[in-house]
Amino acid sequence: MHRTEKAALQPDPATPPRADAPGGHAPARLDAATAEAQMTSAAVAPLEIGAEPSTESRQPAVDVQASAHGETRYLMGDLCSYLDSYLPPEQVAECYRAYLFGAEAHEGQKRKSGEPYIYHPIAVTRILAEMRMDHQCLIAALLHDVIEDTQIAKEQVALTFSQEVAELVDGVSKLTQIDFKSRAEAQAASLQKMLLAMTRDIRVILIKLADRLHNMRTLDAMSPEACRRISRETLDIFAPIANRLGINSIRVELEELGFAHYWPWRRQVIQRAVHKTTGARVEMVGMVATALKRVLQQEDIEGQVEGRRKHLYGIYRKMRDKSRGFSELLDVFAFRVTVDRVDTCYRVLGLVHNLYKPVPGRFKDYIAIPKANGYQSLHTALVGPQGIQIEIQIRTEDMQRMAESGIAAHWMYKSGSQHGSSPTALAADWLQNLLEMQRQAGNSVEFLEHVKVDLFPGEVYVFTPKGRILSLKRGATVVDFAYAIHSDVGNRCVAARIDRRMAPLSTPLRSGQTVEIITAPGARPNPGWLTFVVTAKARVNIRGHLKNVKSREARVFGKRLLNAELSTFSIDIDGVDPIRLATYLEDAKLRDVDELFDDIGLGNQLATLVARRLVGVEGEEAPSSPIGSNDIHPHRLAIRGTEGMVVNFARCCRPIPGDDITAVFSPGRGIVVHRTECRNLGSLESKRDKRLNVEWSNEPEGEFATEIRVEISNRRGALAVVAGAIAEQGSNIDNVQTLEKDGMMTDIDFQLQVRSRAHLARIMRRLRLIPLINRITRVTRS
Structure with missing residues (x-):
């Protein structure tokens, strides 16, 4: 192709093609080869952002096509036509300019399916456009892979578009420049980076969800191993995040696609069972829908009635969680009634309860008490025709929109709603919890585990003494409730009253209870709480506090250990040559002497070896009795019983004051004290260099x-x-x-x-x- 022919295919970056362009005809449908040429032609010549292109190069818009895998493919012309429906022309032009920038950046790159890579950002942007996102978010979606997969730097994106767009693109990008020990660590670090970027701008996760959704739609091109790995991650992380943000439309599709690729045979079995059941109950479904519509008409209530089948993954999850067979699930079919006002919802509830008998204990009022993601609706289970259970959801049109789009429906660029039960306000609370978990977590893998725990919405609703409602995960205890109020309340709680009666901190809570927490100024978290708390916020705060306590104890204990060894050379840490100490810290890659004490106290370094290095007699015998000797030695370490978590007493022999004892270093735990006659010490003979001479102090404390x-x-x-x-x-x-x-x-x-x-x-x-x-x-x- 000659240079002039390439230029003729290059679209106008300033004026995108429009479906309603003058000429009065619909855009032509191009074959796959022509479409690919048009999609990549912009990258042939160097792209000069900001330059005025020739108006003679403008081409008709590209229409919708089907990909090789059956997925609906939206090309750029069709996307611009859609954006015209809610964005001003200058913002649509900016999106088109971002497309040209991305086309050049991804020049020559192909997806696993063999199609040009630029198809993927366009599809991601289309998903966000259907959620009516703002143009900055759409630009970031078109460019979401340029930092990660091309030579484009974040600074270049900021210079060409805006700092806001650059931050969004960077938040979605994985950490590819850092070497990790394992795939799990790399995945956890990238997800941590994305989630923390989400706390600054929620659009980061919206772009990532759209990205993951399109990747799942085209997953057939991947290897079976990659399909299972990506599907597992989708079901564990991304679908729950979509649910936590109330974006039901994306959540359901992610779950269905993940289910299809991770458990294909299970899905087929359930699908066949559902189809068989559907065929037998089509008449019943039509009968219930007709009866509901007739009741609304009789009461002059305007509303819509929709019958639907529950999605397959939801059926499978209920079978798995409740250990039931498919035949035992009676509410496979559900009906949704949508009306205009909240009070009408309760009127319709009374009508349907008169029409069919309600199932006791199966009514839930999520209007008065919304779910953790802001979802609102009335749910009731009824015994329908032929004794078959059906579920009916009653909600307003606004509630239906929130149920499908969640936080996207409350996006600040469009509505700015910030009331306490809105998805925006609830998401803000969750994001604050993420920040707190990040501060307390030791590493990215631990942080990700806490997030997984926190992603599943609560099903227990309890009250504070002032009437505030808190939503907690099923099985939550009094301690979980205390941490849900505030971290300081959880850290200092000592007792509780449930419905005005004293109750243990480990008591599981039930919906409707009123809980009052009793605190004490000097109280601290108990390690035993970790055995019964279920919420991520409680778990991460308890662990964080214990780590801080252990670190302080390790520092004091490590200094005692090192000084005990240095005393054999008639000096202490203050008498060590500063230059020799600095050299040792540099060689050991430690920041300061406190970090050295931490390492020694936790058992990561032997005080004996450190002392010899610091006094310059490395490799020589220290002037002390051999390790393991039973002779009384003036420099044995005295065990007081108050060393805390850095000194552990072996559970095999359980030493007590008065026993002859010895100790073994255990990296990360400090030292473990045994009785000298303990049978298990024989297995430690190969590790005698980690043995330590210890004795009881004259007045050991505690029990x-x-x-x-x-x-x-x-x-x-x-x-x-x-x-x-x-x-x-x-x-x-x-x-x-x-x-x-x-x-x-x-x-x-x-x-x-x-x-x-x-x-x-x-x-x-x-x-x-x-x-x-x-x-x-x-x-x-x-």
């Missing part, structure tokens, strides 16, 4: 767990007698486990809290006085 086994006659009330004797000696029983030996004797394992070996000896002497007891031993587990 320590230990375990004893009591062989007792199998008589009524024997357990109560033993428990009473233990209580007499001032010990608490943490756990009891019964191991029946035969009909005559029973072994009972008691986990006790004692202050010292002497305290345990007193307890055992007292138990030996009980005639029923045959033998008492201290338990060591392998």
Whole structure:
């Protein structure tokens, strides 16, 4: 093709083709080869943004085509025609200019299907245009892959269009310039970047959802392995995000496409069952729809009645979650009644309850109490003709629009609604939670796991004492409720009243309850809470607090360890040569000496080796007794029992003050203290370089767990007698486990809290006085 022929195909960047252009004829339909030429022709000659093109090069608009995979393909001319319906001409021209910029940037690139890459950004933009997004968002959609997949830099996008567009494009782009240890880490980091960009501008996630939707529509071109991986990610992350933002139309399609590619055989089975059921119940569906319309007409209520079948993934998920077969799901068919006002919704509810009998416990008022994503509707289940259960949803036209488009329907460029139950306000609350989770999470993988937990909407609605309604995930406890109010309330909660009655913090909540949290100034989160909390906000705050506490404890403990080793050289950390210390920190890639203390306290570095490096005797024997020696050494580390989470007492032998002890370094946990006669120490002989000489301090503090086994006659009330004797000696029983030996004797394992070996000896002497007891031993587990 000659240069003049290329120029003739290049569209006008300033004046996009329009379907209603003068000439009075519809745009011509081009074949695939011509369409491809027109789509890529703009990239043949260098594109000079801002230059006035020749009006002689203008070509007719390109019409809709079908791709090789059966997907409807919208070309640029058709997109511009659609944009004309709600955007002013100058903004449509800007979108067309972005298309030309993207066409040049993606020149020569092909999708897996073999078609020009520029088809993909146009399809993504079309999805957003159908959501009536603003022109800046559409420009960013046309350019959403130029930073990631081409040589175009963010600064160039900002210079050519605007900083706002550049930030949107950058927020959608993956992290491709950083090397990650695994695909999972790279995926988590990219998703974290996208979600945090979303907190600054919600349009980032709208573009990403449209991008993922078009990728799912064209997934057949990918390998089977890639199909499953992308479908799994779609079902785990993107469909729940669409649901969380209330964009039902995108959510349903993402779920259906993900289901089709990840579980194709399951989908086929359910599809056949639904088709079989549909064929048998077509008459029933028509009968119910006719009855509903007749009732509305009789009451002079204007409304629309639609019968629909629930989508396949929704049916599958209900079967899986409730462990039911398809035949047990009676509400496969649903009807939607759309009216003009809220009060009419409640009138229609009364009419349908008079028409068919409601199923007890199956009515939900999401108008008075909207879902977490702003969804509003009345849901009721009825026993229809032939005893078949049907579901009816009653809502206004505004509610229907919100249900389909969610936050996009409340976009600030169009409506600016910010009332408390609007998708915009609810999304803002969720985004604030994301920011808090990001601050508390240790890394991108942990952050992503918290987001996954948080993506599934709550189904429990509880009240604060002032009447505020909070929506929580099913199974949420009092602690989850406390953190939902505020992080500080959760961190300081000590008790609660549920409906004015005292209740444990682990109590699961039910809808309709009123919960009052009792706090104390000095209270702190308990690690045990992690065993029962279910919300991401509670989990991430508890973990974040424990990490901070552990870090502080590790720093103090690490300094003690290092000073104990340095004392063998008659110095402490303050006496170390500053140049030698700085050199060591640089070699170890540590920021400062506090980070060194952290590493030592957490067991990531051995204090002995660090001390030798710092005094310059690396490789030589330190002037101390050999590690593992039983000789009394003046520089043994004293265990006080107050070291917190950086010193752990082995559960196999459960050492207590008075026992001969030794310790083993465990990276990330600090040190683990064992009794010297513990059988499990034999497996650590190959790691003697990680052993540490320790001893109990003169006055250890607190109580320590230990375990004893009591062989007792199998008589009524024997357990109560033993428990009473233990209580007499001032010990608490943490756990009891019964191991029946035969009909005559029973072994009972008691986990006790004692202050010292002497305290345990007193307890055992007292138990030996009980005639029923045959033998008492201290338990060591392998």
